[in-house]
Amino acid sequence: MKLPRAFYRRKTEVVAKDLLGRVLVHIDGDVRRSGTIVETEAYVGAHDLACHAAKGRTARTDVMFGDAGHAYVYLIYGMYDCFNVVTEPEGYAAAVLVRGVAPIEGCEGATDGPGKLCRAMSLTRAHNRLDLVGDRLFIEEGTKPPRRRIASSARIGVEYAGEWANKPLRFFIDGDPFVSRARVRSK
């Protein structure tokens, strides 16, 4: 069962947690690529200094200001794409970054990191703005993990974000082998 728009239109932190155990599906021509989401990060709004929308409404961040349930895919470090789901009502710029999936079908290579899972599932900026309540890219119900298996931590790679750097907005299934290794950048 495909998750409806109302699922995404909620509070970002809630969506980030609720996404664990769900199945990300990319219908790539005749190939179906899918994986169970095991790690996410919440970027909770324009007031969140780690959120790209903190820079205002630009060509890149525009999609986050739109309605929930759309893909926000951007290029990072000139080499990797990162896949996000837009959350909250229209006008409220926020999203959830998917950082790790356990492969189910059609994945080519590792999926334990935001850049890696995009590469493995053939997700690129060409998918930016795509409606997740559609037929090419969507998320299925899957099976939610028990509450006690959900752990949280500070987000990865956002040390520049002042007090927002330390907030526990990263969620993952504790002990899952497809959770990315949380390397903290030394400077």
Next chain:
DNA sequence: CGGTCGATGATT
């Protein structure tokens, strides 16, 4: 092992 660093290009 762990840490350090370069690749590579869009965005501001």
Next chain:
DNA sequence: ATCATCGACCGC
């Protein structure tokens, strides 16, 4: 100049 990353390469 910076960056919501990754993997190669170093020294122990």
